Amino acid sequence: MLATNLRVDRNRFLGRLAALARIGGSAEGGVQRMALTDGDKAGRDQLVAWFRAAGLTVHIDRIGNIVGVLPGETDLPPVMMGSHIDTVAHGGKYDGVLGVLAGLEVIETIRDSGVKPKRGLAVAAFTNEEGARFQPDMLGSYVWAGTFTVEDSYAIRDSDGKALGEELRRIGYAGTAEPGFLKPCAYLELHIEQGPILDAEGGGIGAVTGVQAIWWSEVTIEGEANHAGTTPMSYRRSAAMAAAELIAFAERLALEIPGTVANCGTIAFEPGNVNVVPRRAVFTLDIRNPDDESIRRVEARLTDCIAEIGARRGVGIARRDLARFAAQPFDEQMIGRVEAAATALGLPVRRMVSGAGHDAQALAPQVPTAMIFVPSVKGISHNPEELTGDDDLVAGANVLLVTALDLVTAA
């Protein structure tokens, strides 16, 4: 039977969300706190101050992940919560921050309640989740999980040529703890959905079943530049027309293979004159599906289509991967715990796949993991207009509380 008598301190929790949003807050109402900038440092300093004031032991690891720990009554592996506090260039107030401050709030609520948990509680703020300044994204959590090394990560440079390691030292967050030093029994991440589904369905809680597979491609089509007036259609090898056909095909694939989404987000033609048949078209495809096998089906169909269009139109078509992440399912038992906690709190809950990447996917292969989603109004995210209602924020924090409390009190 889940203990549902505790509730987070609404004012303290919302107050901290508002306070952190002011650090790097922009005139347009959003937040600019890209990884390892002065804004990020200021946010980190505030976070560490709150962690210390809450009596947590604060560890900074070598990749700059900040981990606050409240010991339990036993040496059993602790329960870890977390997310990130870095933002994209023009971000909102909730992406990432919610999971970190809710984790802190849960720990304080449990501690203040007088409950003596068997297991310890930890809250992590992972470095550079957004990947907006240093690529790849989710760097801190993947280093924590051992997927990437600290040394390789230090060498990553931003677009100005500044190395991540130097920037980490500059802001004073190149710590000494070894990433992954804590071995939790479970990882829980509360996050805004960043998509429209919960909002469109009237709210409630998302019990996230995993992160879908992500496959980014760059497609380059080589045709022939020709005069757009004097060249009959049958003589043309237009890179533009081949691109339009292939992009339209990618959309049809997405509608045909269940669960698939496909986006063409960037495109360029060369030479780029109204009256010249483009000799070259370069565009990107972002294709996702919760299921790796479906991604393979999409890829096979796309490969066939590329060959067919190339042969029929007499153009060269090259495709290269820009990114490829397998689907990362979460732990079935953990997903069930989230559902049970929401239900126990009287909140509507639905299982859903995460369309975006999250720190949870880095930890999930090693630690039983789940995520809790709360609605994003109109699905808007990575945008100053990003909004989640106060009641939803608090509801999500309470689901995190009930789920974590059950885990730390169980043996």
Next chain:
Amino acid sequence: MLATNLRVDRNRFLGRLAALARIGGSAEGGVQRMALTDGDKAGRDQLVAWFRAAGLTVHIDRIGNIVGVLPGETDLPPVMMGSHIDTVAHGGKYDGVLGVLAGLEVIETIRDSGVKPKRGLAVAAFTNEEGARFQPDMLGSYVWAGTFTVEDSYAIRDSDGKALGEELRRIGYAGTAEPGFLKPCAYLELHIEQGPILDAEGGGIGAVTGVQAIWWSEVTIEGEANHAGTTPMSYRRSAAMAAAELIAFAERLALEIPGTVANCGTIAFEPGNVNVVPRRAVFTLDIRNPDDESIRRVEARLTDCIAEIGARRGVGIARRDLARFAAQPFDEQMIGRVEAAATALGLPVRRMVSGAGHDAQALAPQVPTAMIFVPSVKGISHNPEELTGDDDLVAGANVLLVTALDLVTAA
């Protein structure tokens, strides 16, 4: 019976083509002599020197058109030949130049032959045919024809903000003659085809029946920016996917409505991130057909398709004209004269429509006009690789010679 005993001076003619190609000649083998630049001035100076050396009276009109005149034995209206010597940014050696230097060559050949033509002969180099620096293109010939005024033309600015009138004065070619001061009985323009048809059919002469209608549009699609991972396909209003569908439709229209060509030469998405559904797409369409009625059919179909796609996808689609020229047929008798001259010279000749715009279209409404095309290897033009074989250049000049000679000797 056509007089076919005369031939142009091959070496003199090809020598001048080579000499003019060196003025503004580029390392890549092409020519850069955009309108009213220092390069254009140097080319004009050379041309005027050749005109004077050939004994022509040189007139510079107020829009900078250069007209060399050899008087005839009578006051009957003269025969005019010509084209232009300005180039696009990375142009070739033959576009425009051929018609001007062939005109000069024809006049010298007739004069040197001792023939005393009843009618005078004139050769014109029209200002800013390409429209690469100042828009619109064919400016000098349209001013000559009275379609545009000199004053409006002087006010046109290039992308650096420089006014055409000032640039004309700066290079010393703001003349005093009134455009259109000469009223010819016929206008003949020899030009490279700039398309692949003659070359693909094994060479020969093109008797050009007219210039096709040209319709340029800019299409702007307004959708909604969304996260490309978290937004289900059914929630998306992708400007990119709407653009791909509409571009593919434009191509199908071109294949369906006989004689139509369609090009999408430029495109841009906003915001332009791999993982963001584009909120805006802007692209251009260049659609042409020899027949105005067919262009109207294309426009009607495109308008219907825009409305259907906009409604179905929930995106706003706006289309505006960037350019619109009606088809310009040439004079039937003049076309027949070109065919007869080529045939008399033993050259294969075929009627064909010009896919590109030319100075001839500006004069055609007022003066019986025809054009002579010679093959462009692989149809390449507006490119340093633009090539027409020497024999074809000379053959074209001889067709011009035979046609012009017949006109000036007739009463």
